[in-house]
Amino acid sequence: MLQKLRALIEKYWDVVTYLFFGVLTTVVNYLVYLPVYNLLGISAAVSNAIAWVAAVAFAFLTNKPFVFKSHDWSARTVLPELAKFVSCRVASGAMETVILLVTVDILNWNGNIWKLITSVLVVVLNYVASKLLVFKK
8 A cells, every 4th residue: 555655656756746836836836926905905916926926936947946857057057948848827917916916906805815816726727837947847
């Protein structure tokens, strides 16, 4: 039983580590978004954009070595990876920001709940993009 569990974890290690660091990235995002939105009273869309910058920086620095096992930090490797990574994150971040703009800033729905809903969608999209486009083996 233990061997089967170990084999399963090894087989899906990139998914397990992505989810772990995805949760941490989401925490970073929320640690920025919640005070900016709730305490400073800045719109959900702008608060999300500010939080996005912090989360993307954290995600790249953790996903590169720990999730996708890309350990070459030379400019020749990092710059293209970073460009692709940020490009993919811009797409999902823009989608998240537009959803928050419409649901929270225009429709006045709960900004904390909609941030949570969009976060789930973004984590899934970012994993697929990172796996298929950024850190290809």
